[in-house]
Amino acid sequence: MNTLDLTPLYRSSIGFDRLAGLLDSALSSDAVSPNYPPYNIEALEDNHYAITLAVAGFTDQELDIKVEKGVLSIRGEKASNEQHNYLHQGIANRSFERKFNLDDHVEVVDASLDNGLLTISLVKEIPEAMKPKTIAINKASKVIEHQSASKSEAKGDKAA
Known part of the structure; x- marks a missing residue:
C-alpha cells in the first residue's frame, strides 16, 4: 500500500496542524x-448526532467514556477472566478502545447502554459570535453638505 507524506503540508501551513494530524491518523489508523x-455514526437532526457501539457482554461499570482535547475515547475493559469451555466463540469479549475526533463546538450530552448498544449523544453548539448575522440595509441615506469655513465666513461678511 502506498503511503502519503504530509510533510509539505506541515512546512507550508500555519495553524492547520490539527487538520494534518487528523489526516495522518485517519490514513494510518485503519491499517493498524x-x-x-x-x-x-448518525446525524439525527441539525447539530444533533449519535454514535452507537455494539458492546455485547459489557456492563456499564466495564465501560469508560472520556473527552479530552477534542477526542472522544470509549474504552471497554472486561472485569472477569472466567475460563469457559467454548465449542465456538463468536462473541468477542476482549478489551477495546475507540477514539473519535470531535469538532471544536461538539459536546457530549448523554450516554446510555441498552440491549448491548452503547449510544452517545452529541450536540454541536455554535457560539452566538460565530452564527451568521443579517445586516439591515439603510433605505434612506442622508447627504451631509460640507461647508468650508471660508464660505461660511464669506456669507457672514456679506450679511454684516
Whole structure:
C-alpha cells in the first residue's frame, strides 16, 4: 500500500496542524487498529448526532467514556477472566478502545447502554459570535453638505 507524506503540508501551513494530524491518523489508523467494536455514526437532526457501539457482554461499570482535547475515547475493559469451555466463540469479549475526533463546538450530552448498544449523544453548539448575522440595509441615506469655513465666513461678511 502506498503511503502519503504530509510533510509539505506541515512546512507550508500555519495553524492547520490539527487538520494534518487528523489526516495522518485517519490514513494510518485503519491499517493498524482492529474494527472492534462495530459502530454507527448518525446525524439525527441539525447539530444533533449519535454514535452507537455494539458492546455485547459489557456492563456499564466495564465501560469508560472520556473527552479530552477534542477526542472522544470509549474504552471497554472486561472485569472477569472466567475460563469457559467454548465449542465456538463468536462473541468477542476482549478489551477495546475507540477514539473519535470531535469538532471544536461538539459536546457530549448523554450516554446510555441498552440491549448491548452503547449510544452517545452529541450536540454541536455554535457560539452566538460565530452564527451568521443579517445586516439591515439603510433605505434612506442622508447627504451631509460640507461647508468650508471660508464660505461660511464669506456669507457672514456679506450679511454684516
